[in-house]
Amino acid sequence: MTLDVVTLLDEIAGIGRDPVRGGYSRHVYEPAELELREWFRRTSAGLGLEVETDRNGNIWAHWGGGGGAIAIGSHLDSVPGGGAYDGPLGVASSLAAVSALMEEGFVPARPVTIAAFGEEEGSRFGIACLGSKLMTGALSGEAVAALTDEAGVTYAEACGADGIDPAGLGRDEERLASLAAFVELHVEQGIGLADLDSPVAVASSILAHGRWKLVFSGEGNHAGATRMRDRRDPVAAMAAAVLAAQRIASAHDGADSARATIGRLTPIPGGTNVIASRVDAWLDVRGDTDPQTRALLEEILAASHAAAEEHGCTLEVTEESYVSTVHFDSDLQQRLVGALGGVPVLATGAGHDAGILAAEIPTAMLFTRNPTGVSHSPYETATDDDCRAGARALTDIVRLLASETRG
Structure with missing residues (x-):
């Protein structure tokens, strides 16, 4: 049959x-x-x-x-x-x-x-x-x-x-x-x-493609009692990193293939009325060749570190996988x-x-x-x-x- x-x-x-x-x-x-x-x-x-x-x-x-x-x-x-x-x-x-x-x-x-x-x-x-x-x-x-x-x-x-x-x-x-x-x-x-x-x-x-875990750490606090100028909000830093990845990959995606995505993120503790103390995010980067992919990654990570610093946060990066x-x-x-x-x-x-x-x-x-x-x-x-x-x-x-x- x-x-x-x-x-x-x-x-x-x-x-x-x-x-x-x-x-x-x-x-x-x-x-x-x-x-x-x-x-x-x-x-x-x-x-x-x-x-x-x-x-x-x-x-x-x-x-x-x-x-x-x-x-x-x-x-x-x-x-x-x-x-x-x-x-x-x-x-x-x-x-x-x-x-x-x-x-x-x-x-x-x-x-x-x-x-x-x-x-x-x-x-x-x-x-x-x-x-x-x-x-x-x-x-x-x-x-x-x-x-x-x-x-x-x-x-x-x-x-x-x-x-x-x-x-x-x-x-x-x-x-x-x-x-x-x-x-x-x-x-x-x-x-x-x-x-x-x-x-x-x-x-x-x-x-070529890989995945990296990005951990943005700031200061957890009360959403109503903390003035905007006093905040160290890792969600804001992460959001800037998402936009930076989109902007940078789009600028490279012409004659060469360039892909960058942050499709998964976890704010901690995740309350509606809470400024997060930490955000875990996962970055996916892809390109035609290993050198192109690594160069794209470094540019995105540099922008992400700058975003973390601007918002009074720190950023830790761990490579979870990479395939040439x-x-x-x-x-x-x-x-x-x-x-x-x-x-x-x-x-x-x-x-x-x-x-x-x-x-x-x-x-x-x-x-x-x-x-x-x-x-x-x-x-x-x-x-x-x-x-x-x-x-x-x-x-x-x-x-x-x-x-x-x-x-």
């Missing part, structure tokens, strides 16, 4: 809906994401695939055994209030592709495996692509185990509750050695395909373009697990058209026809790559 990608997405459409933000909030090892994990295991097993969860909490569904596998897949978690396609589209498309090949009687010359990576968005523990970074050793198991969410739950506690031994977190040499290539399908997080006559594109690269510019395997990229009849090739500003694995194995990405370009939002969208076109493209790619005998 051939699985339809649209039907698969419909099956999970009720899981993790966010009644406050809209869209979906599916965070790693929380009930909604755990339910999606069970859906993936159940659907994969229904195809006769061998399902396993690795030492880092990533789930794999295998068609055939041994080394030299062609891996496909994506992730199941979301940002707070995210869309229906970011992540699950790639997993559902992979299930649809494998089922279509089975239905047509295709016998792979090498194994095919579908991956569902954990904590790609970083929404619960603050670091994106956590599952793939653990697998490749980009982050140590000890450091990740000690991470805490907003409720104070450690990653070790969260993964342990799902049966993952925290002592086993870390680089998975055997897993990496078993993979010949990884192809990730994802809804396009941008509007590049909207004006092109193609529902599918191949990725060329990912912008990723250029996907050029040979694999060209083979995908050729197999799909010369589809467009696009760069992306969004990070992906494929970008982490690119340092270890040949890696490529397919994008499915997003007609509005809106993502990380309840208003993210893709048409049913384009979703099916993406799944067919992935089917063609798996047929091509899995037809090759192992070297």
Whole structure:
């Protein structure tokens, strides 16, 4: 039986809906994401695939055994209030592709495996692509185990509750050695395909990007009893930093790509009639190259320090993650373009697990058209026809790559 990608997405459409933000909030090892994990295991097993969860909490569904596998897949978690396609589209498309090949009687010359990576968005523990970074050793198991969410739950506690031994977190040499290539399908997080006559594109690269925690500290006080000239308000300093980041990145976003966002902040103590004593904010900066991104960051941080000083506050900055510019395997990229009849090739500003694995194995990405370009939002969208076109493209790619005998 051939699985339809649209039907698969419909099956999970009720899981993790966010009644406050809209869209979906599916965070790693929380009930909604755990339910999606069970859906993936159940659907994969229904195809006769061998399902396993690795030492880092990533789930794999295998068609055939041994080394030299062609891996496909994506992730199941979301940002707070995210869309229906970011992540699950790639997993559902992979299930649809494998089922279509089975239905047509295709016998792979090498194994095919579908991956569902954990904590790609970083929404619960603050670091994106956590599952793939653990697998490749980009982050140590000890450091990740000690991470805490907003409720104070450690990653070790969260993964342990799902049966993952925290002592086993870390680089998975055997897993990496078993993979010949990884192809990730994802809804396009941008509007590049909207004006092109193609529902599918191949990725060329990912912008350099990182996250920094900014802690503005001032003096907590009474909102009614403290004169304006006597205030040391970290919220005011933070607000000036937000505007500075917007202004500076906009000035650089011409011939080069420049992105800067402060999308999450927490005032402490957070009372309506209280001047905050501290504000925690998170800065996301992206650019074409490492030097451009670092230069943009330094300019924003200089302006942020100046804003803190102007308002009688201090600023502490901690880098939480950074990924250099990723250029996907050029040979694999060209083979995908050729197999799909010369589809467009696009760069992306969004990070992906494929970008982490690119340092270890040949890696490529397919994008499915997003007609509005809106993502990380309840208003993210893709048409049913384009979703099916993406799944067919992935089917063609798996047929091509899995037809090759192992070297």
